[in-house]
Structures are given as structure tokens and as C-alpha cells.
Amino acid sequence: MPKKQAAKPQRQSVEFLFLASHGLLSPISAIRWGCNRLTRSDARNLSDEQRDLVSHIHRNARTLTRLFGSMLLLARNEDQTYTMRPEKLELADLLAAEKKEWELHEHGTVHLHCPPGLKAHVDSAILESVLQNLFAVFAEGTDESRKLSIDAEEEADNVRISFTGSLELPFLQSVRTLDRSAETRPVVGGTPGLLLSLAQSLLAFIEGEIAMSETTEGSYTITTRLPKAS
Amino acid sequence: MLVLVAEDDAFFQETIQLALEEHGVKVLTARHGGEAIEVLGREKPNLLLLDLLMPQTDGFAVLMHVKEQGLQVPVVILSNLSDDIDNEKCFSLGAKDYFIKSDMDEDELWPKIEKYLTPAT
Numbered sequence: 400m401p402k403k404q405a406a407k408p409q410r411q412s413v414e415f416l417f418l419a420s421h422g423l424l425s426p427i428s429a430i431r432w433g434c435n436r437l438t439r440s441d442a443r444n445l446s447d448e449q450r451d452l453v454s455h456i457h458r459n460a461r462t463l464t465r466l467f468g469s470m471l472l473l474a475r476n477e478d479q480t481y482t483m484r485p486e487k488l489e490l491a492d493l494l495a496a497e498k499k500e501w502e503l504h505e506h507g508t509v510h511l512h513c514p515p516g517l518k519a520h521v522d523s524a525i526l527e528s529v530l531q532n533l534f535a536v537f538a539e540g541t542d543e544s545r546k547l548s549i550d551a552e553e554e555a556d557n558v559r560i561s562f563t564g565s566l567e568l569p570f571l572q573s574v575r576t577l578d579r580s581a582e583t584r585p586v587v588g589g590t591p592g593l594l595l596s597l598a599q600s601l602l603a604f605i606e607g608e609i610a611m612s613e614t615t616e617g618s619y620t621i622t623t624r625l626p627k628a629s
Numbered sequence: 630m631l632v633l634v635a636e637d638d639a640f641f642q643e644t645i646q647l648a649l650e651e652h653g654v655k656v657l658t659a660r661h662g663g664e665a666i667e668v669l670g671r672e673k674p675n676l677l678l679l680d681l682l683m684p685q686t687d688g689f690a691v692l693m694h695v696k697e698q699g700l701q702v703p704v705v706i707l708s709n710l711s712d713d714i715d716n717e718k719c720f721s722l723g724a725k726d727y728f729i730k731s732d733m734d735e736d737e738l739w740p741k742i743e744k745y746l747t748p749a750t
Contacts, residue, residue: 421709421710424709424730424731425638425709425730425731427731428641428709428730428731429638429640429641429644431731431734431735432641432644432730432734432735433640433644433735435734435735435736436644436647436648436735436736439736461734464731464732467731468711468729468731468732471711475712480712480714481712481713482713
């Protein structure tokens with residue numbers, strides 16, 4: 400009986416996550432499409448200041464659509480309505496596509512090192528969502544151009560992808576752990592924290608893992624490991 | 630070329646219309662599935678751009694109508710529903726392609742749908 404009572408709120412949480420993420424996708428997509436239209440050179444005569452403002456809103460709306468997309472994917476996995484389809488994925492292609500997107504949206508430059516033929520054996524939608532979130536972490540917090548370095552390499556059973564770049568991370572120093580234990584630990588807050596948490600949660604469904612370390616002051620390396628394709 | 634846009638969100642409907650008109654396409658609009666079916670009864674569009682979640686009659690019912698009536702109009706889905714089950718259902722009902730609105734920008738629409746614009750038969 401207590402077990403059944405505990406399951407109901409969990410189910411409601413997943414339903415809320417599903418409905419909220421899906422429900423928010425439409426208005427955020429509308430903002431994204433509208434800003435995209437406004438920033439196109441032939442669409443409107445905007446001043447430089449107005450164009451910068453609209454570009455900023457567009458970038459944020461784009462981040463939010465991806466973020467809500469990840470939340471929806473997470474809800475569907477939790478709800479077991481998502482069909483996992485692991486396949487061999489060429490990492491160089493996936494990372495190059497995200498690098499192109501990142502640079503296209505003027506976040507900065509990406510130095511990418513990924514040997515050809517390096518493959519992970521995971522679900523493509525989940526991996527794409529994880530990579531989008533990790534790239535997005537390094538675009539957060541400033542409009543200034545950034546340098547991001549990505550290195551992918553093979554390990555015994557995994558493939559490892561390391562993202563290194565400067566980050567302005569808002570740390571929350573006294574957040575309780577999710578299991579409500581007395582222990583507290585600092586966690587990354589704000590949008591970067593949400594993006595990292597989503598990436599971590601999605602990685603759990605494909606037997607991947609993530610770790611973050613500060614390399615030099617203000618510069619961090621986020622390392623993710625994925626099952627290697629045999 | 631004539632495109633029927635079935636979309637209940639007024640903003641998306643207008644944005645899609647403007648994006649298509651830039652390419653010389655004439656656009657008809659429908660705010661729900663019933664209106665789309667009504668338009669298909671009197672016009673022969675070269676393409677139907679179809680949202681799925683719409684009031685009264687949804688996009689699935691429109692797809693079913695197109696299939697049952699044997700209408701020769703290519704249908705491309707433009708929705709925020711991303712479940713495999715919805716995707717598979719649409720393709721089984723004859724949809725040519727399926728795009729997620731939140732995965733793209735407005736200027737990516739035309740390159741994605743241009744190839745489906747065929748002369749009406």
C-alpha cells in the first residue's frame with residue numbers, strides 16, 4: 400500500500416513534465432520563428448540595436464526549444480513511451496554538425512578533434528540531445544565570442560568526449576541532495592545547471608556518464624563517456 | 630503553385646504563409662481539420678502542410694480523409710508532436726514527410742518542403 404501511494408506522485412510528476420515541456424514548445428517555437436523572420440536581412444529594416452536585441456531573443460528561444468525538447472525526451476523515457484533504438488553512430492559527423500550550428504549562431508569558434516571511424520553504440524535522438532545540451536552550456540552567460548575545444552577518443556569499452564572552455568557557472572552552495580539527506584553540496588544553478596542535469600539524466604538511459612572539473616580558473620572540462628560500438 | 634496550410638495557431642499560420650509567399654506560392658489556410666477537408670473539397674492544392682493537434686478535427690483525421698478519398702495531394706506534417714507512434718501513424722496514412730516545428734527555424738521551412746511541390750493532378 401505505501402508503495403502504491405508513493406508511485407502516484409511520481410506518475411503525476413512525469414505527466415506534468417511531459418505536458419509542460421510539450422505545452423511550452425509551441426509558444427517558444429513561435430518566438431523562435433518570429434525572431435528568425437525579423438533578423439533575416441530582407442524581412443525588416445531594423446536598427447543595429449534592434450537587430451542585436453532580436454538576435455539575443457532568438458538565441459535564447461532556440462536554446463529553450465532544445466531544452467524543452469530534451470525534457471520531453473526525458474519524460475517519454477521515464478514514462479517508457481519512448482522506443483530506444485541503439486545504433487552505431489559516427490561521432491565525427493555528429494560533432495561536426497553541432498560545431499557548425501554553434502559557429503553559425505555566433506557563439507564563437509570550436510576546435511574539434513575526433514578521429515574518423517570513432518563510433519558510439521547509442522540511441523541517436525538521445526545522443527543528439529545530450530550533445531546539444533553540452534554545446535549549449537558553453538554558449539550560456541555571455542554574448543561574447545568563445546573558444547570551445549572538443550576532443551574525442553577511444554577507451555577500452557567506451558568513447559570519451561571532452562568539452563573544454565570558459566564558463567560562468569552560477570553555483571548554488573547549499574542545495575540539498577535529491578534524496579533529502581542532510582548532506583548538502585554545491586551544484587551548478589541557472590540554465591547551465593539545467594542543461595547539465597538534463598544531459599546527465601539522458602545519458603543514464605544510454606549507459607553513459609558525465610563528469611566536470613575545473614582545469615584553470617574559469618575554464619572547465621566536461622567529460623562524457625558513451626558505450627563504444629564494437 | 631498552391632499550398633494549403635492547416636494550422637490552428639494564428640501566429641504560425643501567418644508566419645508560414647509569409648514564408649511561402651516569398652517564394653511565389655499562393656497560400657490557402659485552414660484553422661482546423663474540418664476547414665482543411667472543406668477546402669480540399671473545392672480546391673486542388675499542390676501541397677498540404679498539416680499540423681496534427683488542432684481543435685474539432687485533428688490532422689490525423691485529415692490524413693485519413695485524404696487517403697480514403699484518394700486525393701492526389703502530397704501531405705507534409707509540421708507539428709510539435711515527436712512521439713514515434715505519431716510519426717509512424719502519419720507515414721502509414723500516406724504523409725510524405727514529418728517535421729518538428731521546434732527543431733527548426735522559419736527560414737528552414739522552404740528548403741525542406743520545396744521538393745514536394747508537384748503540379749496538381
